[in-house]
Amino acid sequence: MPVYKAEGIVLRRQVIGEADRTITLLTREYGRLRAVARGTRRITSRLAGRVEPFTHGGFLLARGRSLDVIAQVEVLRTFPGIHTDLLRGAYAGYVAEVVDRLLPERDRHEEAFTIVLRTLDVLEDASEDAAEMAALWCGLRLASELGYRPEVDACVGCGRALPRGASGPAAAWGFAADAGGAVCPACLAGHAEAMRTVPGVFATCGYLLRAAPEHAVRLRTPPGQRRDLARLVQAHLEHQLDAKLRSPAVIGRLRAAGASTSTSRGAGPDAGPTR
Ligand SMILES: [Zn+2]
The missing domain is CATH 1.20.1440.120 (Recombination protein O, C-terminal domain)
Incomplete structure (x- = not known):
């Protein structure tokens, strides 16, 4: 499966199926795109913590038939100050919604x-x-x-x-x-x-x-x-x-x-x- 890299920010995530999520990424190279993060609803998932909203990272994506699949994430920043403050989180949510x-x-x-x-x-x-x-x-x-x-x-x-x-x-x-x-x-x-x-x-x-x-x-x-x-x-x-x-x-x-x-x-x- 051909793979490609992108620098991205997680804008939002949505539940699909039993164990997966679709992640909306804003990437520097390809603009906004949606990709699947497999198994991230399982508590044992190593990927789950790397696709939290607003995570900035280097993403390795594999081309899929309909949606591409997130294979790896190298986390650059997680913005804990946004995650631990409701109001900052809500304003970051506004930013994510607008973009x-x-x-x-x-x-x-x-x-x-x-x-x-x-x-x-x-x-x-x-x-x-x-x-x-x-x-x-x-x-x-x-x-x-x-x-x-x-x-x-x-x-x-x-x-x-x-x-x-x-x-x-x-x-x-x-x-x-x-x-x-x-x-x-x-x-x-x-x-x-x-x-x-x-x-x-x-x-x-x-x-x-x-x-x-x-x-x-x-x-x-x-x-x-x-x-x-x-x-x-x-x-x-x-x-x-x-x-x-x-x-x-x-x-x-x-x-x-x-x-x-x-x-x-x-x-x-x-x-x-x-x-
Ligand atoms: Zn006037």
Whole structure:
């Protein structure tokens, strides 16, 4: 059976049959792909611990008839800081969901791989607010890389530049997901569905689209603007995907419950028919 190597990150795993899992990998060389990890539901499996979500490793894959098979994994990083913190884990889940749905299968996209790896790197020891910024940075950068960059520097209707330090009616801007960007107060009447927000949120968005993740996570933003930013990124991604994201609701519930660090080691997302 012909084999090949790939550097990859485990995005998710799904149960198949009695003992196996399918693993969705984001690889540097081949983009997103699904492969079978045989026997990984057995407690004696040596492979099982190497295909946990977010594991970064060198994978040896064997070509199969329908799905390829993971033969060996050389683990490079396991991100224990993500696995032992519910909220970091949930934001990593958001990253995995976005890239899994945004990137077509077997479409090589090295920059997307780099964006995800850099995000996991900053998530590893991120505070609650930093974890959120890292996930939003990743969502915006992936969208931008794949050709869905939102317009946040000017109004999509009339081209008016984003004002600096606007207040009162001049600050009543909106984000129209269907138009792909910011809408000024004068153009808002034509966009009834637009999410209302202030120019500062678009400025933050623009910063995230340009900044390195290490800088993005240190950004200080008022809580109200932070919430708007998260809603804006979600609305933008969901419009591009033409589907709802599941992870923001999970994150919302965790944050409402005050989830914090030092949880028991979670098994991570392991979707499957029945467990
Ligand atoms: Zn306008």
